[in-house]
Amino acid sequence: MKILERRLKNGTKCYIIYKKGYVMKQAMFSVNFGAAEKGFVPGLAHFLEHKVFEQRELNVFDAFSSRCADVNAFTNFNTTAFYFNCCDKFEENLKTLLDFTANPYFDEESVEREKGIIGEEIKMYDDDPWWQVYFNLIRAMYSENPVKNSIAGTVEDIRKINRDMLMDCYHKFYCGENSALVICGDIEPEKAFYLADDLITIKQGKRRMKTPPPADEIDKKLIDVNMEISKPIFNIGFRENDLNLSPADRLCTSRILLDLIIGESTELYGDLYSKGVLDRDFSMEYLLGGSFGAAIFSGVSDNAFAVIDSIMKRVNEIKLRGINDSDFERTVSKLKGLFLKGFNSIDGIAAAQTDYAFKDIEFADVYNKYNNITKDEVLNRLSLFSEDNYALSLVEP
């Protein structure tokens, strides 16, 4: 796998990732503008994502479909991304992608119609307990950080949105320095770069200033809601308290630590599993944001409080006794293996590279970190797990 990284003439960060032998070719154009924005109606970035597809004459879906390409988009905390995948006619598809994201055209009436569609989308997520438990946790963990905005907003939020608001945001954020283009597949990198440089039409414009994260505290220790489900589900989040570490350091050290605390090879997991406190749906992740971060544990349990107690006990035990070498080495090689496995999927690579582009991380940083990580670095991260630093989100029957 080869990666070429260069800026296009308008300032867009461009990454070309060469994957020999793959059928799929994907291009993802993204802007550093997502749901976690202060001073906007919640849901605005996501609403705009929907409307960017609308053009003066072109039907974007038909254009891609006529060339057997699929087009889609997503909005997360920091990013709005538009992408297609295809097997051939890459050049024409890339042209369409870069054209349509540079030329949205919609009227007030279509904004109103979109409210119906997005309203149904919001309702769909309202019925998804795992979505609810996750975003309630995010809401609970932060008092100020705009990451607590929900991605699509509420039905009430989106009622306030109009065409002018959308166009203002578009002009402000959809520009060269604030955007990235990731191309992934069996494409000659230099050729792809010159093609992209030739086709890019979005205007130049400055990268937005990084604002320091607001002074923040845990907003609520617990958010507990009821839904029609069979068993309680939980998300536990320990909020990042050391944003000075590099993103790759934060990511690798915390992933290793989480796995050592309660990964599926640990005695603690085995114990909680056999007692029926946890089941196989248990998982954990490190949520890496530019101005936030969190270690998140997620699962099904009648007793999420027992899970928290066990985690805290185990953290204290590690503080006292340390980590033995064989556990540490196994965990590092496991996580490095999982990281490498990720490069088997074009979708996965493009999404990860886009995510990293706005967080200033390179794949190589992560790989190198796994190669030279020390036990002390990992042990230093135990400070994440303190009594006053976590929140719990529950969805109960």
Add this chain to the structure above:
Amino acid sequence: MEIYDINQGIRAYLIPKDKFSVCCMSVLVKRRLDRGEVTMNALLAGVLRQGCEKYPEITDINKAAAELDGAKTDIVNMKKGGVQLLDFYTEVLNNNDNLRRAVDLVGELVLRPLKEDGGFKKAYVDRAKTELRAAIKAMKDDKREYAKNRLISEMFAGESFGIYGDGYEDDIDKITPVKLFEHYRRIIGESGIDIIVVGNFDSEKIKEYLKQFDIGGRKADLKEKENPGEGKTGRITEDMDVTQGKLCAGFRCGGDYYTLVCANEILGRSANSRLFTNVREKEGLCYYITTSALRCNNAVLLQAGISKDNLDRVTELVEKELSEFWKVSDDEINTAKANIIKNYELTDDRPESIMDLCLGGILWGGGLDSAEAAAGIKAVSNEDIRKTFKDKKLETIYFLREAGDTDENS
């Protein structure tokens, strides 16, 4: 692809793809879905994954896998059409000796389960029972999936396909560790077993590793129970405390599978399908509306998230599309065919999709890989596609209705 028989009824499908760094393997024990044993088979997955002779605790198994650069192993109970499969799965980076050790680990799980007092270990069976009970109850948690499962159980009642893949709560209690162990011994001895290997591997070496699965010939008969007629037709409504109603409806089509795939692409699979364009984009009645063609029995399922006030309108629009389907143009058909072929080709980029396509071919005939499937699509005539939905209506409509007043009574 290389296909060879390890023994009678135990067949390996080797699909080398060097572009991947991983190798994936599934050892699939096939059973016809049957009310008499579905619950036991579902329970087996939960018991077997907790320990085997060599790795008696679940954490021992997980450690053994983690040591192979983070290999993944699991045992999963799967329903595919009217067939139930116990899938012993592994995915491993093909470094060093990892692959051999991962195959051996799967071998331990399949061949040498942990035994105690003539049965499975009681604590593991109890734990698996709790888990299975929870899984059966949790079927209601994903409303969209629940609506689909409910429709299938109603529409295909009396057929293997109509049986719930996780089994039935009422059947759990009477299963004992000894009975379950005997059942496992029986099915391992008599069931057809397919082993699919995809990814980065050396064919000669893998054949060597797979020799351990030569556990005796068997006559693998997998005739599904097909008994249409018992299934319900018409509208079935269930109320639940959800924000958005979930619609799942279906009708049988018969005929050629690849013809149906083409028609389905135009009707409701793609993002510029008839239904997406007319129901979502033009009328704004939903966020998602999609149809799928079932390879197991050539039926079509429709899924949409809609408000109950729109149920009649959506049904009407869907049936209008069905009745006007003969008008579909050659251009539309050609675009659809090209899109389907592209999607088949794309399966070659994902080991799990390659396996899934292969498994479909094994169970229901037709193509085993993307090239064979693409050839199937190319052979379909445009005329046949236009006739696909002739006189078709939504046979069975299941609607999970949201709370609140409807327009009529508000």
